[in-house]
Amino acid sequence: MKKLLLIACLFAALGATAQEATQPAQQQQRPNRPRRQNWTEAPHLSLDSTTRGPYTLIFINNDTTFEAEGQDVKKRMIETFYKVYTAEAKDFNPNTSKRVVFWIDRNYTGVAATGGNLVRFKPAWMLKKPTDIDVVTHEVMHIVQAYNGGAQGVGWLTEGIADYVRAVYGVDNEGAKWYLPKAVGIRPDPKNPTADINAKGYEKSYRITAKFLLWAEKNVKAGLVVNLDGKLRSHTYTADGWKDYTGKTLDELWADYVAVASKEG
Numbered sequence: 001m002k003k004l005l006l007i008a009c010l011f012a013a014l015g016a017t018a019q020e021a022t023q024p025a026q027q028q029q030r031p032n033r034p035r036r037q038n039w040t041e042a043p044h045l046s047l048d049s050t051t052r053g054p055y056t057l058i059f060i061n062n063d064t065t066f067e068a069e070g071q072d073v074k075k076r077m078i079e080t081f082y083k084v085y086t087a088e089a090k091d092f093n094p095n096t097s098k099r100v101v102f103w104i105d106r107n108y109t110g111v112a113a114t115g116g117n118l119v120r121f122k123p124a125w126m127l128k129k130p131t132d133i134d135v136v137t138h139e140v141m142h143i144v145q146a147y148n149g150g151a152q153g154v155g156w157l158t159e160g161i162a163d164y165v166r167a168v169y170g171v172d173n174e175g176a177k178w179y180l181p182k183a184v185g186i187r188p189d190p191k192n193p194t195a196d197i198n199a200k201g202y203e204k205s206y207r208i209t210a211k212f213l214l215w216a217e218k219n220v221k222a223g224l225v226v227n228l229d230g231k232l233r234s235h236t237y238t239a240d241g242w243k244d245y246t247g248k249t250l251d252e253l254w255a256d257y258v259a260v261a262s263k264e265g
């Protein structure tokens with residue numbers, strides 16, 4: 001489970017990087033992503049392309065072990081891509097990129113990262129944990145999000161939406177033993193044991209935010225996540241906007257959620 005938290009998400013599209021706190025600091029300072037013109041020109045062992053409906057997936061691999069042992073997971077990645085990307089595009093952003101590149105890159109040191117319409121995957125991770133197929137679901141949502149700088153300062157929400165999408169659209173989260181947290185999911189900080197651990201806890205991002213969004217979507221305002229995603233893409237999102245979207249401020253909504261979720265076992 002812990003290793004799943006190592007997923008690093010870089011967004012060229014955001015004009016900023018958003019990474020898990022568990023990522024080494026040097027990676028946060030120097031995003032490990034290629035320049036666009038290198039995608040297909042870089043040395044590779046295989047490069048093939050599939051098209052289904054309006055979408056084309058270019059699949060590039062430069063890892064010898066993956067080439068020999070990764071054909072099954074490659075097939076599953078492609079199948080998952082078409083299933084989830086089509087659904088995500090339909091529900092969130094029909095104008096999303098029609099061309100997507102998956103790059104199995106032996107030089108990539110995270111688990112997976114997305115910039116523009118390129119997703120890089122660490123071959124060793126996909127071979128070791130082939131059940132974690134919904135890494136695809138999370139990453140390609142970043143392509144659909146296409147915030148182009150609009151999410152600066154709300155990276156927590158960008159990642160929260162991507163994990164919400166993984167929870168709702170994922171094809172095999174159970175197989176990966178990937179779940180939203182029990183209760184609120186925030187642990188006390190040993191360095192600051194008297195702090196209110198739930199204050200602005202929505203900013204914890206990823207699965208913690210995803211679960212909050214799922215609760216709000218079901219119990220407060222259906223369509224909230226699509227609305228938030230659209231506002232981020234059109235650069236009209238504001239923190240104050242939560243009151244317009246839901247009738248409550250973000251902090252009020254979070255307090256309501258914590259009161260309910262904290263009672264869970």
Ligand SMILES: [Zn+2]
Pocket residue numbers: 008009010138139142159162
């Ligand atoms: Zn992400």
